[in-house]
Amino acid sequence: MEENNLPSQTTNNLNPNNSSPETPPPIIAPAPSFFKKHLWKIISGILALILIFFVILYFLPYDEEYDDLGMNDINFEDELGNLDDELNNTLKENENTTNQLLENNNIVSYLDNLEYTDEEENGTDLVTYLINTDNTLQQDYLNKTAKYKQEVNNIDEHEFIWNYTSEIFSNIPEKNYIKKFIINTDGPEGNLASMHLSDTNTWEIYVDPADVLKNGKVFDSMDFIYTVVHEFGHLITLNERQVDHGIYYEDECETSLISEGCPYVTSYYNQFENLSMMTKESDFDNWLDAIDTGDEDEIYYFYEDHTDNFVTPYAATDQAEDIAESFTNFVLRDKPTSNTTLKDQKVNFFYQFSELVNMRQQLRDNVLVVDNTFFSKPLIIK
Structure with missing residues (x-):
């Protein structure tokens, strides 16, 4: 058997028959781990990367974009201020775009100095425009009277007034x-x-430039806006969803027949009329009698005796004007703080309809587009 080159192993070191002790086996140290073996290389590499980073940072040209990356000192208050400035500038740009639509310094008002005859007191149609689906205008009728020739062709003015109104x-x-x-x-x-x-x-909307513009400018935006919202109140309360325009006879109408047709039972108009009838029956009947006379003085005297029943003198003209005036005050004034008078009840009437409350807010937002100071001034109507 071939002899083993390894040193012999002692099976019993305490054997008394051995005259001399055997040499103990050498202690073999465990091999170092990879991390410990290469630690100095790792540390050197990290230090080198840090050094390279600072060298690059030192020699790299300054760029404002590094502020956004947080690589320069940031003053957060200044940054927030800058964001506010940018937002305000954007809002101003949008406002200026709208103002360009609503302000035209090149407008000339040819009706300013015209003289009118008695026959024209009821109004003369100068131009009729069809309204396209994209809100642009298309001429449909032109008045051929020589007196109005310049105004008939005053398209810039007409478009300005339409943009203002439709906004x-x-x-x-x-x-x-x-x-x-x-x-x-x-x-x-x-x-x-x-x-x-x-x-x-x-449905057709009529506007008289002679009462809107003076020297090419809207001279009383409050009066114009109030009037336009009032006329919109007629549309809201008398459109085809509120009134059956195909009924012309009282015996066919379940409610009260009006010139536009028969209001539906659930219509704003009919419910509003029922509210008006909740006052003294004699007062309501006397009001209708005054309306039937067509005498403006008699209607005004009735209003003077019943100022708590109507939001304005004009509201006493008839029932259609009553609801339109109440709607206008619902939109343009704050909600009444009480509900004791009939005129307050008429304004509060509209708040029961969520769709009208939403419409009110949209109309108020739109008003601020054409006149951003409207609600900061007392509402004074001529």
Whole structure:
């Protein structure tokens, strides 16, 4: 058997027969781990990377973008201030874009110095525009009278007035009922604007530039806005979802027949009329009698005796004007703090309808687009 080169192993070191002790086996140290073996290399590498980073940072040209990455000292208050400035600038840019639509320094008002005859007191249609689906205008009728030639062709003015008016109705679906925009005039201090349902059941809005513009500028935005919202109130309460325009006879109408047709039982108009009838029956009947006379003085005297029943003197004109005036005050004034008088109840009437409350907010937002100081001033109506 071949001899083993390894040293012999002692099986019993305490054997007394051995004259001398055997040499103990050498202690073999465990091999160092990879980490310990290369520790100095790892440390050297990290230090080298740190050194390279600072060298690059030192020699790299300054760029404002490093502020965004947090590589320079940041003053967060300044940064927030800058963000506010950027936001305000964006809002101003949007406002300026809108103002460019609503302000045109090149407008000339050709109606400012015209003289009017008695025959024209009821108003004269100068131009009729069809309203396209994209809110642009398309001429449909032109008045051929030589006296109005310049105004008939005053398209910049007409578009300005339409943009101003339609902005107040923007983002409200009922605006789509309006199919025609008509430039009409009866001279200064006459009928500023009106909304009518035509014989063909088409809603048309009329505006008189002579009562809107002076030297190419809107000279009384509060009065114009109030009037436009009032006319929109007619549209809201008398459109085809509120009134059956195909009924012309009282015996066919379940409610009270009006010139636009028969209001549905659930219509705003009918419910509002029921509210008005909750006052003294004699007062309501006397009011209707005054309306039937058509005598403006008699109607005004009735108003003077019942000022708690109407939001304005004009509201006493008839029931359609009563609900339109109440709607306008619902939109443009704060909610009444009480509900004791009939005129307050008439304004509060609209708050029971969530869709009208939402419409109110949209109209108020739109008003601020055309006049951002409107609600900071007392509402004074001529």
